[in-house]
Amino acid sequence: MEAAAETTKKKKKMPKPKPVWRGKTGVADYIIHAILILLTLCTIFPFYNVILMSFSDSVAISKQVVYLIPTTFDFSAYTYIFQESRFLNALLVTIFVTVVGTLINMFVTVTGAYALSKSGYPGRKFFMSMIIFTMFFSGGLIPFYLTMKNYGLVNNLFVMVLPVAINTFFLMICIAFLRSIPAALEESATIDGANELQILAKIIIPVSKPMLATITLFYAVDRWNEWWHGVLFMTDVKLLPLQALLRELLTNYAQLSTGIDISSVVTGAGFHPEMLKMAVLVVSALPIACLYPFLQKYFAKGVMIGSVKG
Amino acid sequence: MNKTLGRSIIKNRYVYLLLLPTVLYFVLFQYVPMYGILLAFKEYKIKAGILGSPWAGFDNFAQLIAQADFWQAFNNTIIISLGRILIEFPAAIILALLINEVTREKFKRVYQTVYTFPHFISWVIISGILLNFLGDSGVLNQLLVAFGFDKQAILTNPELFRPLLFISNMWKEVGWSAIIYMAAIAGINPELYEAAHVDGANRFQQLMAVTWPSIRGTAAILLILAVGQAMNGGFDQVFNLYNPGVYKTGDIIDTYVYRTAFSDGASFGVTTAIGLFKAVLNFALLYAANYIVKRLGGEGLV
Numbered sequence: 001m002e003a004a005a006e007t008t009k010k011k012k013k014m015p016k017p018k019p020v021w022r023g024k025t026g027v028a029d030y031i032i033h034a035i036l037i038l039l040t041l042c043t044i045f046p047f048y049n050v051i052l053m054s055f056s057d058s059v060a061i062s063k064q065v066v067y068l069i070p071t072t073f074d075f076s077a078y079t080y081i082f083q084e085s086r087f088l089n090a091l092l093v094t095i096f097v098t099v100v101g102t103l104i105n106m107f108v109t110v111t112g113a114y115a116l117s118k119s120g121y122p123g124r125k126f127f128m129s130m131i132i133f134t135m136f137f138s139g140g141l142i143p144f145y146l147t148m149k150n151y152g153l154v155n156n157l158f159v160m161v162l163p164v165a166i167n168t169f170f171l172m173i174c175i176a177f178l179r180s181i182p183a184a185l186e187e188s189a190t191i192d193g194a195n196e197l198q199i200l201a202k203i204i205i206p207v208s209k210p211m212l213a214t215i216t217l218f219y220a221v222d223r224w225n226e227w228w229h230g231v232l233f234m235t236d237v238k239l240l241p242l243q244a245l246l247r248e249l250l251t252n253y254a255q256l257s258t259g260i261d262i263s264s265v266v267t268g269a270g271f272h273p274e275m276l277k278m279a280v281l282v283v284s285a286l287p288i289a290c291l292y293p294f295l296q297k298y299f300a301k302g303v304m305i306g307s308v309k310g
Numbered sequence: 311m312n313k314t315l316g317r318s319i320i321k322n323r324y325v326y327l328l329l330l331p332t333v334l335y336f337v338l339f340q341y342v343p344m345y346g347i348l349l350a351f352k353e354y355k356i357k358a359g360i361l362g363s364p365w366a367g368f369d370n371f372a373q374l375i376a377q378a379d380f381w382q383a384f385n386n387t388i389i390i391s392l393g394r395i396l397i398e399f400p401a402a403i404i405l406a407l408l409i410n411e412v413t414r415e416k417f418k419r420v421y422q423t424v425y426t427f428p429h430f431i432s433w434v435i436i437s438g439i440l441l442n443f444l445g446d447s448g449v450l451n452q453l454l455v456a457f458g459f460d461k462q463a464i465l466t467n468p469e470l471f472r473p474l475l476f477i478s479n480m481w482k483e484v485g486w487s488a489i490i491y492m493a494a495i496a497g498i499n500p501e502l503y504e505a506a507h508v509d510g511a512n513r514f515q516q517l518m519a520v521t522w523p524s525i526r527g528t529a530a531i532l533l534i535l536a537v538g539q540a541m542n543g544g545f546d547q548v549f550n551l552y553n554p555g556v557y558k559t560g561d562i563i564d565t566y567v568y569r570t571a572f573s574d575g576a577s578f579g580v581t582t583a584i585g586l587f588k589a590v591l592n593f594a595l596l597y598a599a600n601y602i603v604k605r606l607g608g609e610g611l612v
Contacts, residue, residue, distance in 0.1 A: 019500065022413060022513065032411050039405075040424045043481065046439045049449055053442055067449075112332025121322035122315055127333060134340040136538060137593055140585020141567050142578050143346025146360060151338075163339045166332060196324035225432035228546070232572075243434045247550065250438050274442070281438040288430050295430065296423050 047285075054078070054278035077279035086237070086245065087280065093157065094224060094242040101161040101223035106216055108165050113174035114200050135168050148233060155236045160229045167222065170215050177211045178204065217295045221288055246280050350583040363579075370583035379557075380584065383566035386559060390472060390548075391540040397476050399536060402487035403529060407517065409488065410495050422492070425485025436482055437550035441465065444474075466555035475560070479547055490532070494525045530608040538596030541588045563588050 052070055060072040081087045116128060138144070144163075153159035181204065189199050205212065230244035240248070319326070346360055353366040374380055405425070412418045428436065444450050444464040451461045464470050498520065506516045543562035552560045561569075567584050570576035596611075604610040 019413070019503065028513065029411070032408055033417075036408060036412070036421050040421060043424050043428065043485075046443050050439050050442055108331040108335055111328040111330075112335075115325045115329035115332070118325055121325050122318055127329065130341075131332075131336055134336060136596055137344075137589055138340065139343035139346050140582060140589055141564070142571055142582040142585060143343040143349065143360075145571075146346055146349075146578070147339075147343040162335075165335045165339070171332075196322075196328060200328065221430050225430075225434075227432060227434050243432055246438060247434045250434070250441060277438060278442060281435055281442075285431055285435050289427075292427060292430065296426065 050278050051282055054275055054282045056275070058272045058274075074275070077275040078283075080276065081279055081283070087242075089238055090240055090242040090245040091283075093230075093239060094226065096157060097160045097226050097241055098220055098223040101164070101226075102216060102220045104161055104165050105167070105170075105219040105223070106212070109167075109171050109174055109215065109219075110205070110212065111200070112166065113171055113178055114196075114204055116171075117175045117178035118196075131168060131171070145232065154233050155239055156233075157239060159233045160226050160241060161223075163229065164222070167219065170218060174211070174215060177208065181207060214295070217291055221291065221295070224287055242280075242284050246277075246284050249277050249280060347582065347586050349579050350586045352579055354578040354582075366579060370577070370579045371587070373577075373580050374583050374587070379561070379570075380563075380566065382558065383561045383563050387541055387543040387562040387564075390475060390543045390560075390562060391536075393472060393476055394479070394544070395533070395536055395540075398480050398484070398487075399533065401480050401484050403491055403525070405484050406488040406491035406495065406525070407521065409492060410521065411513070422485065422489070426489065427485070428482040429486035431482070433482075433546040433550040436478065436547075440474075440478060440551065465551070466553060468556045468559040471552070471556040471560040474551065475544070475547060478551070479544065487532075490528060491525050494528045495521060498524050527609050530603050531611060534596065534599045534603055534611055537599035538592055540595050541592045 049067075052067060054077060055072075055074050056067065056070055057072050057074050060067070060070075116124065116131075118124070139147075148154065148159055148163060153162070185203055185207065186199055189203055194202070225243060226241045227243035227247055230239070230241045231247065234240050234244070349360055349363070350370055351365060351367065352360070352363040353369070354360075355363045358364075409418055409421050412421065442448055446461065446463070450464065454461060462470075464474065502520045503516055506520055511519060541563060543564065545562070545564040545568075548560060548562050548565050549568070552565060563584060567581045571578060571581040600610045
């Protein structure tokens, strides 16, 4: 047993031999790598630049043609935003949306996906078509807005949670996954007299943990990135999520709507307004960067496959 | 017959209970708003609500047709979507094929990891990054000045706005879009390549004879879906990047609806009519694309 484990370990360490059909490593390979490395730099550099700008003063920036190597570390923009009540408020709103939103997402998605993954009950086909139809047709912005207004969701935190309680795409992935679970697992429990609720809780959820973890992360990223419902439905600036606040800062409406006066920040705290924007931007993107390694581990394995063709 | 149906429903009562939250969601947040489409044929009065407002026949559509700005947005949407299909769509396939040519798994994974990251960042944040990068004192202008060129106001230049949309969207999404093709490529039986190699096919010939046929079906489905979104044009991206300076080339139907309804106080009847017009066109395009792909011998959506 141990020896077997060791050989698989060794196998992993050895680079896979290059398939014969690829031919010899030639000019084409170098060109391909050159292109891919260039694209890698293009992807990383803008992020790197934003991080640099968030803690660099303008004098230092102007000394280099392109500011690549940081010469000053001025964190005053960060200390400023973490004392600024509007920012902290928006951060709290976003945390609420992420936590509550993801919980609701998972509850509705898992129960719904399990029910839809089963067959042989009246109405299943109808419900499926009802769901798929909404992927291709919707009432449009104004009817949506008026309906949410009717529900009393204007200036209500739940407007950033309930209308997005299900992502149909993730639901389909979930259904496809649950269908791939061997029926024998459930059958033994059915014979023991367990009902569907018990089967879901005791059998299905435990064996689906990796898939559920992935979907949870995808939902959490979506909720963290919330800005649109905030912009559309919040007239009270205290209820804006972080990224809606960032949007206001970026479009320079800050003074009018958020109460953060950028010009007074410049004179008062002594840093460039760009630094403030970049600092808020970095804080908005940071949690996703931290979650990304976990996300990446799963989707690379092909969790998303098979869902395109529902 | 009815008896067995009833029995079947009772037998599956827990399944229906589990389905309830999902059905409630789709009814309350997808289907109830659809009844608001009625507004497209009404003159909306706030006090009267959707049902109580008086009917207006096709007046809203007549007003809509008379708006020059609407047609500008309509044309922009079509041009931008066409550009996305012609430029961004093939880019994902090409990237997947390029990454596939890398033989070391480790490098492959690094490339994939880096390219996919921006997908998870919202357009609000990306627009901030672009403002920083392309703005007056941004990196690009610093480089231009260093090499003796004039500064460019990239973000407010209507000539440059569409290329900016294509390039920035590729930068954000191409890695993510490539994944689905990479998954299809990973499923190819290596024996096919070996056989092609024995027959004397070089790498490019292998690509055309083995790799491409195996991802063609995926490409066709994604193309159908893209055509079915053609009247959308990418609201999140345009909304976060555009400004009055680029309305001429960058204003799309969705941004036009939002702006006129919520900033300019346009009638909700007319803006609903625009939404309906758009949704119907999208649906028709999806249907047509599906039909054409099937006619050409491909596998369609349904």
